Amino acid sequence: MHHVILGAGPAGVIAADTLRKHDAGAKITLMSAEDEPPYSRMAIPYFLSSQIDEEGTYLRQDHGHYKNQGIELLRARAGAVDANNQTIALEDGGEVQYDRLLIATGASPVHPRVEGLDLPGVHTCWTLEDARAILDRAHKGDDVVLMGAGFIGSIILEALVSRDVKLNVVEMGDRMVARMMDETAGGMLKRWCEEHGVAVLTGTRITQITRSKDRLDVALSSGKSLRAKLVVVAAGIAPNIGFLEGSGIKTRQGVKVDGFMRTSAPHVYAAGDVAQAKDLSTGEFSVLAIQPVAADHGRIAALNMAGHATPHAGSLNMNVLATIGLVSSSFGAWDGVEGGMSAATSDADAYRYLRLEFDGDRLAGAQGVGLTDHIGVARGLIGTRLRLGRWKDVLMKSPERLAEAYVACAQGIR
Amino acid sequence: MQKALVIDPVKCTGCKQCELACSYVKEGEFNPAKSRIRVFDFHQDARFVPYTCTQCAEAWCQRACPVDAITTNEWGVKEVHDGLCVGCKVCIIACPFGTVNYNASTGKVIKCDECGGDPACVKACPTDAIIYMDVEQAGFGKMRQWAAKTDTAAQATQ
Numbered sequence A: 001m002h003h004v005i006l007g008a009g010p011a012g013v014i015a016a017d018t019l020r021k022h023d024a025g026a027k028i029t030l031m032s033a034e035d036e037p038p039y040s041r042m043a044i045p046y047f048l049s050s051q052i053d054e055e056g057t058y059l060r061q062d063h064g065h066y067k068n069q070g071i072e073l074l075r076a077r078a079g080a081v082d083a084n085n086q087t088i089a090l091e092d093g094g095e096v097q098y099d100r101l102l103i104a105t106g107a108s109p110v111h112p113r114v115e116g117l118d119l120p121g122v123h124t125c126w127t128l129e130d131a132r133a134i135l136d137r138a139h140k141g142d143d144v145v146l147m148g149a150g151f152i153g154s155i156i157l158e159a160l161v162s163r164d165v166k167l168n169v170v171e172m173g174d175r176m177v178a179r180m181m182d183e184t185a186g187g188m189l190k191r192w193c194e195e196h197g198v199a200v201l202t203g204t205r206i207t208q209i210t211r212s213k214d215r216l217d218v219a220l221s222s223g224k225s226l227r228a229k230l231v232v233v234a235a236g237i238a239p240n241i242g243f244l245e246g247s248g249i250k251t252r253q254g255v256k257v258d259g260f261m262r263t264s265a266p267h268v269y270a271a272g273d274v275a276q277a278k279d280l281s282t283g284e285f286s287v288l289a290i291q292p293v294a295a296d297h298g299r300i301a302a303l304n305m306a307g308h309a310t311p312h313a314g315s316l317n318m319n320v321l322a323t324i325g326l327v328s329s330s331f332g333a334w335d336g337v338e339g340g341m342s343a344a345t346s347d348a349d350a351y352r353y354l355r356l357e358f359d360g361d362r363l364a365g366a367q368g369v370g371l372t373d374h375i376g377v378a379r380g381l382i383g384t385r386l387r388l389g390r391w392k393d394v395l396m397k398s399p400e401r402l403a404e405a406y407v408a409c410a411q412g413i414r
Numbered sequence B: 001m002q003k004a005l006v007i008d009p010v011k012c013t014g015c016k017q018c019e020l021a022c023s024y025v026k027e028g029e030f031n032p033a034k035s036r037i038r039v040f041d042f043h044q045d046a047r048f049v050p051y052t053c054t055q056c057a058e059a060w061c062q063r064a065c066p067v068d069a070i071t072t073n074e075w076g077v078k079e080v081h082d083g084l085c086v087g088c089k090v091c092i093i094a095c096p097f098g099t100v101n102y103n104a105s106t107g108k109v110i111k112c113d114e115c116g117g118d119p120a121c122v123k124a125c126p127t128d129a130i131i132y133m134d135v136e137q138a139g140f141g142k143m144r145q146w147a148a149k150t151d152t153a154a155q156a157t158q
């Protein structure tokens, strides 16, 4: 049995390890298009802030891991898949035959149609290579413009601030992290940034970037312009599905998979940022491009590839973010469900906020600012669909008693 | 062999000696806020529930960690390595029990590691509400079954 995994991010690496555990005799090939040992994109911000070196971003810290596990690393980019003949054509020639294939090619940053995004000094922040370029240019006191204050943009924001650059953030939406939190939370984050000396221009577009000598001029929709040594683009991502065109493997937003992480082609599976899989909150199939989902997908896909039928009940969208030290998080249907009730508590001066969303007497979503203690219970409550009974009324009055409610319900104290 | 903390909430009187012992051993201060075990106090029902990590077989915290900072030791315990942890907090939201917490003073996360085989909370508990024993004997499956329900994989096969 030859298992081939396209992509050596968290989804691919966890799948490879899981396959080895469950299919001891199989041949496992882990392919990556990047010239690096398997690493974690989400560790890049900590590399930028010098908390870790490059090695600290590696997904497995034991140097001999892949060798010891009998996992063959192959540095190559897949150019096409022929699902009938079970082969992968490599971009620089050659072919790989598979018995089982996992597509875990992740996503790539999108480039909005803005003139000047191809200039030197303009970078995305997605790969280790990007990170090295940013490290080269972002030094103390340098003018840096960050395009986009979504979840990933806001994480990069934190890393740039730690480099003591002069940072301006430009976000075309009406608030920060608009797909992760509501206006109250987004507003708190923005106010917090400004209080810490970082300008966040919401409702503003970058219309053009030009270069004169060694500096960039960033023109804004407000008519103003910003000067910069470096522009970092974090304007959204799109799954890497281009190479599957003509393969017969169905794609839409991402690679469509069923409740067992199988694609439309026999013996082909997908996992991680590239997969359009079941969302536990909505019941729909969508791309949830986050680390814990990639980890779960990778494991479940691998179990199925190894012949252990393992259903995927759906993944929960969840995010945690630190913005110049202010921690925020959101889970599931943080924006509420139809006909559901909602409870919130906030203290604007203390930068604390918690909002819960219910579906009947079950928790459907949560978001918080300034809270970290036991927040994982939100995942537990949403994921298990545990009925809260009278504890729902307690939470309607006192949302901050969430962990207590969870423990009580689990212990039968109702 | 795998050993585990087995908690019998019915025996707990809510004295919180475990919290104090834990924070003292782990942080050098008597500060329940930094304890890895927490006693939930349901005074209305006169019930107390000591609560901490169950060292899941398929640990969500460990799998979600982007930098391999959580490993499993010979006792089956999931340990956080401060030297590798970047403080991203993904494990905090991934653990469905809410038993990984953030330590703002170190910028790292903290969770129960069973004190390397000699848990301080067990020694501190005057009523044997927390004992340390062999997993197989402990009927420990209950908590894990409950854990499995949370998982995206309905069958948490090993």
Ligand SMILES: Cc1cc2nc3c(=O)[nH]c(=O)nc-3n(C[C@H](O)[C@H](O)[C@H](O)COP(=O)(O)OP(=O)(O)OC[C@H]3O[C@@H](n4cnc5c(N)ncnc54)[C@H](O)[C@@H]3O)c2cc1C
Binding pocket: A006, A007, A008, A009, A010, A011, A012, A031, A032, A033, A034, A040, A041, A042, A043, A044, A045, A076, A077, A078, A079, A104, A105, A106, A107, A125, A126, A127, A152, A155, A156, A240, A243, A271, A272, A273, A274, A289, A290, A291, A292, A294, A319, A320, B088, B090
């Ligand atoms: C700066 C940054 C910060 C982030 N922070 C967080 C966070 O705090 N929390 C969170 O949950 N998520 C975060 N994320 C997102 C998280 O990193 C991704 O969800 C995760 O990496 C997805 O894993 P994956 O394995 O699906 O894909 P990826 O990690 O993208 O890996 C894809 C792999 O496929 C390879 N590949 C691509 N195309 C081909 C091809 N044609 N042939 C062969 N190989 C190919 C790539 O080289 C790579 O090895 C962050 C991302 C970034 C960039």
Ligand code: SF4
Binding pocket: B052, B053, B054, B055, B056, B059, B060, B061, B062, B078, B094, B095, B096, B097, B098, B099, B100, B111
């Ligand atoms: S997921 Fe939670 S309960 Fe399970 S081992 Fe990790 S911290 Fe412990």
Ligand code: SF4
Binding pocket: B061, B064, B065, B066, B067, B068, B069, B070, B080, B084, B085, B086, B087, B088, B089, B090, B091, B092, B108, B109
């Ligand atoms: S906070 Fe530390 S232990 Fe937890 S997931 Fe991040 S790096 Fe790993």
